Amino acid sequence: MKRNADFEIERRRTENKNRVLKIVTYFGLSIWAVLVLFPFYWMVLTSFKSYGAYNAEHIPVFFTLAPTLQNYKEAFTAVPLGKYLLNTLIFSVFTTAAMVAVSTLAAYAFARLRFRGRNLLFGIFLSMMMIPSELVVITNFVTITELDLRNSFLGLILPSITSVFYIYLLKESFEQVPDELYKAAKVDGTSDFKYLLKVMIPICRPTIITIMILKLIECWNSYIWPRLITDDQAYFLVSNGIQEIRENGFGRENIPAMMAAVVVISVPLIILFLIFRKKIMEGVSRGGMKG
Amino acid sequence: MEVKLKNITKRFPGRGRKEERETVAVKDLSFDVPDGTLVGLLGPSGCGKTTTLNLICGLENPTDGRIFFGEEDVTDLPPELRGVGMVFQNYALYPHLTVLQNILFPLENLKGKNRLSKKEMNDRAMEAARLVQIEGLLERKPKELSGGQQQRVAIARALVKMPRVLLLDEPLSNLDARLRLQTREEICKIQKKTGITTLFVTHDQEEAMSISDRIVVMRDGVLMQEGKPQQVYDDPVNLFVAKFLGTPPINVFEAEVKDEVLYFSEQPVLEVKNVKDQPVWAGVRPEGFVPGKDGPVICELDRVEVLGRDISVVCRHAACQAENVRAIINSEHELESGLGKVSFSLKPEKVFLFGRGDEERIPFGASCVSDSGN
Amino acid sequence: MNQNSNRAWLYLLPSVLLLVVFLIYPLIDVFIYSAEEGYNFASQTHSGVGTYNYSYVLHDPYFLQALKNTFILVIITVPVSTGIALLISAMLSSIRPLRQLYQTVYFLPYVTNTLAVGLVFMVLFQKTEYTDGLVNLMLQWFGGETVDFIDGPYWAKMFVLCFYTIWVVMPFKILVLTSALASVNPDYYRAARVDGTPKLRIFTKITLPMIAPMIVYLVITGFIGAFKAYSDAVALFGTDLNAAGMNTIVGYVYDMLYGDSGGYPSYASAAAIILFVIVLTITCINLLVSKRQLEN
Numbered sequence: 001m002k003r004n005a006d007f008e009i010e011r012r013r014t015e016n017k018n019r020v021l022k023i024v025t026y027f028g029l030s031i032w033a034v035l036v037l038f039p040f041y042w043m044v045l046t047s048f049k050s051y052g053a054y055n056a057e058h059i060p061v062f063f064t065l066a067p068t069l070q071n072y073k074e075a076f077t078a079v080p081l082g083k084y085l086l087n088t089l090i091f092s093v094f095t096t097a098a099m100v101a102v103s104t105l106a107a108y109a110f111a112r113l114r115f116r117g118r119n120l121l122f123g124i125f126l127s128m129m130m131i132p133s134e135l136v137v138i139t140n141f142v143t144i145t146e147l148d149l150r151n152s153f154l155g156l157i158l159p160s161i162t163s164v165f166y167i168y169l170l171k172e173s174f175e176q177v178p179d180e181l182y183k184a185a186k187v188d189g190t191s192d193f194k195y196l197l198k199v200m201i202p203i204c205r206p207t208i209i210t211i212m213i214l215k216l217i218e219c220w221n222s223y224i225w226p227r228l229i230t231d232d233q234a235y236f237l238v239s240n241g242i243q244e245i246r247e248n249g250f251g252r253e254n255i256p257a258m259m260a261a262v263v264v265i266s267v268p269l270i271i272l273f274l275i276f277r278k279k280i281m282e283g284v285s286r287g288g289m290k291g
Numbered sequence: 292m293e294v295k296l297k298n299i300t301k302r303f304p305g306r307g308r309k310e311e312r313e314t315v316a317v318k319d320l321s322f323d324v325p326d327g328t329l330v331g332l333l334g335p336s337g338c339g340k341t342t343t344l345n346l347i348c349g350l351e352n353p354t355d356g357r358i359f360f361g362e363e364d365v366t367d368l369p370p371e372l373r374g375v376g377m378v379f380q381n382y383a384l385y386p387h388l389t390v391l392q393n394i395l396f397p398l399e400n401l402k403g404k405n406r407l408s409k410k411e412m413n414d415r416a417m418e419a420a421r422l423v424q425i426e427g428l429l430e431r432k433p434k435e436l437s438g439g440q441q442q443r444v445a446i447a448r449a450l451v452k453m454p455r456v457l458l459l460d461e462p463l464s465n466l467d468a469r470l471r472l473q474t475r476e477e478i479c480k481i482q483k484k485t486g487i488t489t490l491f492v493t494h495d496q497e498e499a500m501s502i503s504d505r506i507v508v509m510r511d512g513v514l515m516q517e518g519k520p521q522q523v524y525d526d527p528v529n530l531f532v533a534k535f536l537g538t539p540p541i542n543v544f545e546a547e548v549k550d551e552v553l554y555f556s557e558q559p560v561l562e563v564k565n566v567k568d569q570p571v572w573a574g575v576r577p578e579g580f581v582p583g584k585d586g587p588v589i590c591e592l593d594r595v596e597v598l599g600r601d602i603s604v605v606c607r608h609a610a611c612q613a614e615n616v617r618a619i620i621n622s623e624h625e626l627e628s629g630l631g632k633v634s635f636s637l638k639p640e641k642v643f644l645f646g647r648g649d650e651e652r653i654p655f656g657a658s659c660v661s662d663s664g665n
Numbered sequence: 666m667n668q669n670s671n672r673a674w675l676y677l678l679p680s681v682l683l684l685v686v687f688l689i690y691p692l693i694d695v696f697i698y699s700a701e702e703g704y705n706f707a708s709q710t711h712s713g714v715g716t717y718n719y720s721y722v723l724h725d726p727y728f729l730q731a732l733k734n735t736f737i738l739v740i741i742t743v744p745v746s747t748g749i750a751l752l753i754s755a756m757l758s759s760i761r762p763l764r765q766l767y768q769t770v771y772f773l774p775y776v777t778n779t780l781a782v783g784l785v786f787m788v789l790f791q792k793t794e795y796t797d798g799l800v801n802l803m804l805q806w807f808g809g810e811t812v813d814f815i816d817g818p819y820w821a822k823m824f825v826l827c828f829y830t831i832w833v834v835m836p837f838k839i840l841v842l843t844s845a846l847a848s849v850n851p852d853y854y855r856a857a858r859v860d861g862t863p864k865l866r867i868f869t870k871i872t873l874p875m876i877a878p879m880i881v882y883l884v885i886t887g888f889i890g891a892f893k894a895y896s897d898a899v900a901l902f903g904t905d906l907n908a909a910g911m912n913t914i915v916g917y918v919y920d921m922l923y924g925d926s927g928g929y930p931s932y933a934s935a936a937a938i939i940l941f942v943i944v945l946t947i948t949c950i951n952l953l954v955s956k957r958q959l960e961n
């Protein structure tokens with residue numbers, strides 16, 4: 001059959017074309033993967049090179065034969081990296097906890113309780129999502145300064161607590177809980193608050209965990225606000241700490257020690273990410289934005 | 292164009308994980324779609340009928356077996372070279388294109404010697420639109436159309452390439468009951484007008500029976516029976532086919548054959564010649580009951596539903612598999628029900644026997660045991 | 666009802682209080698600040714009301730430099746990052762094996778500290794008296810001249826800044842686009858295959874229009890985000906961005922507020938409002954254009 005033979009050639013050709021396309025695809029994807037991973041590789045690699053060896057490399061070397069932990073020791077002793085980490089941990093945990101508490105209460109009121117002006121107030125809340133933080137940070141800076149809260153955890157935490165976006169996410173999730181459960185609880189004489197604690201929060205735990213993780217990441221990486229209101233190293237977070245290290249730390253050129261500090265700062269979040277990968281990616285794709 | 296499937300098998304490989312075993316969607320399937328006919332591919336969901344459609348269309352390749360369009364072996368051809376038109380269950384109309392652009396889309400893909408000029412394309416599109424009567428909707432977007440209109444656009448888009456074979460996947464399942472009736476007639480009419488060989492998939496036996504020239508019944512990827520709708524209905528090869536076809540469904544009794552007589556709960560009801568003594572399933576079509584005082588099948592009357600020309604008698608019998616026995620009888624019959632009981636005799640051509648184990652049909656020759664009702 | 670209402674307000678009290686103090690009041694206040702001329706931070710007094718602050722900011726060479734830097738950054742990074750993200754997402758959607766691995770890797774920059782990883786980029790691009798740095802080494806492999814990307818010519822610094830910004834914003838864009846691509850009903854592709862539609866035509870005629878709303882969303886958020894660029898620049902060039910000539914508008918605002926050159930909340934407010942007006946204008950134009958595009 002002539003026709004079939006033609007088709008056979010045609011089919012071979014498209015098959016070959018598809019194979020080439022596949023190779024190109026994997027190649028392209030791998031290039032971006034290398035671009036993403038290489039900085040991480042370089043920072044880990046450099047953090048294990050000794051100071052002397054690094055500075056002797058006029059041409060950078062892609063591996064090291066004499067890994068050393070000296071830089072990590074340096075990072076924790078020459079600069080108060082441990083203190084920065086602890087500060088960040090305190091700041092992140094307290095801010096996140098306060099955020100979850102405040103947002104849960106507000107979301108519950110919006111989702112379940114009936115009161116006059118509810119829709120109007122929720123509309124106002126939503127419109128507040130559009131206020132850029134750059135506009136309000138100026139007055140907040142003045143406010144905190146006047147309250148004499150500079151260089152204090154309270155000053156760091158207070159303006160970082162509310163997030164309209166998370167209230168919105170939680171409200172959506174609360175509204176998924178069927179009305180009948182609320183009515184049944186009312187019949188049994190359960191108070192609103194007890195219902196929130198015993199029914200709503202357990203049912204909506206996945207969402208709550210998602211926003212907790214997202215907020216933790218946000219806190220861990222926050223830079224601008226902490227920089228504005230802390231100038232005492234005792235209250236520096238890791239972002240400010242690393243900037244401080246860069247400018248006045250280890251003596252300007254101790255890059256391996258700097259990289260060790262960078263590794264120490266990055267690892268907690270990467271571990272968190274690898275554990276909660278699905279939740280984080282899902283939460284972010286639902287409308288999270290960096291910063 | 293005649294479509295021939297020869298020993299088609301389709302296996303889907305498991306996906307790495309242990310739970311996902313290899314699945315056999317279609318197993319050793321052979322049937323013909325004669326040229327110019329409308330054939331319904333029928334079966335419960337998950338029986339492999341959509342996979343079969345995709346195999347014919349070329350979206351999937353069979354693991355084994357060959358597919359022929361007429362004399363030509365198309366098994367290894369990609370879909371675009373097979374000359375098939377396909378209407379998807381959800382119509383798959385491109386939402387950002389107008390109706391006309393949707394219909395033109397397949398034509399714009401043609402290249403080489405098949406390439407058409409702008410005018411030819413437009414003429415072809417208009418012709419297809421006229422065929423399904425959507426000339427007035429050409430500038431609309433799909434979301435501005437009703438379900439029935441979308442369906443027609445999808446058919447027009449499939450027909451515009453002048454395919455050799457038209458395939459429809461559950462064409463009516465997304466429509467409401469009234470539209471369904473209207474649309475199935477429409478499909479039948481379009482098929483007759485164009486004379487194009489058409490295969491459609493459905494899980495609704497009524498739909499398949501009403502418009503198909505032939506039906507193909509499948510179960511778990513295996514062909515059960517194939518033939519003209521009436522023929523399959525009147526002569527099912529096994530219990531599954533008997534149960535699957537007909538509304539209301541066939542009544543199945545737990546019965547026994549002793550000395551060439553069929554017994555329901557120790558009560559002789561019908562003479563069945565040439566059948567060995569054995570327990571059987573006895574299927575009785577609703578229209579197979581004849582009411583009569585001395586009828587051997589005695590049921591407890593539940594209620595009588597008036598359908599107009601017919602009446603539907605809902606009653607109970609101890610041997611019946613379902614909760615109720617449902618009999619459809621002509622409303623001219625007088626229903627005598629003393630003490631809440633009603634008796635029937637059976638029309639032997641409406642009674643089918645099936646083996647208890649394999650559920651295969653057991654043929655019998657018959658004359659009624661007590662033909663006394665009239 | 667009334668009692669119910671009171672209880673609801675009790676639940677809302679903490680968030681409302683915080684929002685009023687740290688969001689609504691400051692929003693109003695920033696406009697007041699921007700109009701108060703000759704504001705003195707120490708005594709909290711001002712000499713008059715007017716538009717002087719705006720005119721000062723608009724004539725400040727540092728601000729103009731920051732404006733220029735920000736616009737260049739926006740114009741380069743938004744289209745480039747969206748384009749590459751689209752390409753990568755399309756490639757990602759076309760494969761099955763290793764897809765999850767790639768997706769995980771691509772998301773990594775999202776969860777890293779911008780300041781910390783910025784240091785790594787600095788090390789990679791920097792040229793010091795000891796070493797030319799890795800990027801320059803590679804440039805030499807391909808026969809290029811070495812350049813100090815961190816302390817050298819303007820275009821080199823701008824290149825690194827754009828590169829790093831794209832690296833940082835990519836995870837979000839890839840994530841959004843891959844999920845947009847995944848949400849396209851596969852029946853459309855099957856229908857196109859039955860019609861023998863070539864791959865490129867499927868992409869431009871079916872895929873792109875279907876995910877167009879998501880692309881618009883990414884472009885708009887991309888513009889907003891890029892206009893607010895700041896920490897990426899700090900990470901690469903240090904806190905004294907004015908000296909490096911790499912300041913951004915947001916950086917200018919903060920420098921006016923605090924630090925060695927700080928103490929001028931009025932100027933900072935005026936600059937912040939100018940930024941806000943720019944972002945608002947661009948967003949509106951974006952919305953109008955994309956609306957018209959989507960309608961066609």
